[in-house]
Amino acid sequence: MKTVLITGANKSIGFETARQLLQQGYYVYLGCRNLAKGEEAVSRLKADGLDHAEAIAIDVDNVESIKAAREILGHKIQALDVLINNAGIAGSFPQPPLETPVTEFKQVFETNFFGVVSVTHAFIDLLRMSPEPRIINVTSGLGSLTLHNDTNWKYYKIKPAVYIASKAALNAYTISLAYELRDTSFKVNAVDPGFTATDFNHHTGPGTVPDAAARVVKAAVLGQDGPTGQFYSDDNAPETGISPW
Incomplete structure (x- = not known):
């Protein structure tokens, strides 16, 4: 049985991703800051007959x-x-680039970027023991430099400088990591779940949590013929699902 660790998995997209991977036969470890909330999430899954969590x-x-x-x-x-x-x-809003204090940048980067690097470093040895390891970094279309330099920029009504910068850094790290692991069986990709209605955005997004989680799951279950070092974004590349960085 394949194993997966999901950070921030006690609710929303992380929780639904856990549910969908359990339904596909994975053994899922729900990573949560608050263990009690994590155990409550596991209880909800087990109540639905999803025991391997x-x-x-x-x-x-x-x-x-x-x-x-x-x-x-x-x-x-x-x-x-x-x-x-x-x-x-997400950090506190609004996030104007000239007025937002550096402390706010540091706080958001600590979770969205440095946290990802630290977790990846910590678990890379266990991942290397897998015959087909997968690393998925959940990002955002807001972190795409390409999209912010063409007509898609006008799609975004808010331009949160801190959040954008943190996800752009995450995208760059994903590319570098995928390149370092290019001659191995690793698949390393970034996934944009889309503008989804969650607590994260006060439920203002048009997308649904199950659809968002399905995008993450698609990258998690890639076969050996699947791509690596890619930016999955169905919103921005509806035909192929792979968007320019």
């Missing part, structure tokens, strides 16, 4: 918490097949 305490902003989660998971499994870096924050 466990909660793991992990705060991506805290290096010691990440190390502890790695140690716990290392006692449970010998290999991790999929890592989904889903945990993220």
Whole structure:
């Protein structure tokens, strides 16, 4: 049975991603800052007959918490097949680039960028033990430099400087990581779940959580003939699903 760790998995897109992967036969570890909330999420899944799920305490902003989660998971499994870096924050709005304090940038980058790097570093050894490891970084179309330089820029009514910058950095890291692992069996991709109605945006997005999670799952279950180093965005590339960075 393949294993997957999802950060920020106790609610919303992370939780639904866990549900869909469980339905496909994966054993899912739900990474959550609050273990009690994680265990409650697992209970909801098990009530629906999805038994192969466990909660793991992990705060991506805290290096010691990440190390502890790695140690716990290392006692449970010998290999991790999929890592989904889903945990993220939006920061306080609005985020004008000239008025937003540096402290706000640092706070958002700590979760959206440095947290992803730290978690990836911590679990890369377990991923290397898998015959077909997958790393998925959940990003946003707002982090695409290409899209912000063409007519799609006008699509976005708000331009949150902090959030955009953090996701642009995440996209760049995804490209670099995929290139480093290009001659291995790894598939490393970024996924834009789309503008989805969640707590993240006060439920203002037009997309649904199940549809958003399905986009993440598609990258998680890629076969060996699938691409790596790509930016999946059905919103911005409806025909192929792969958008320019």
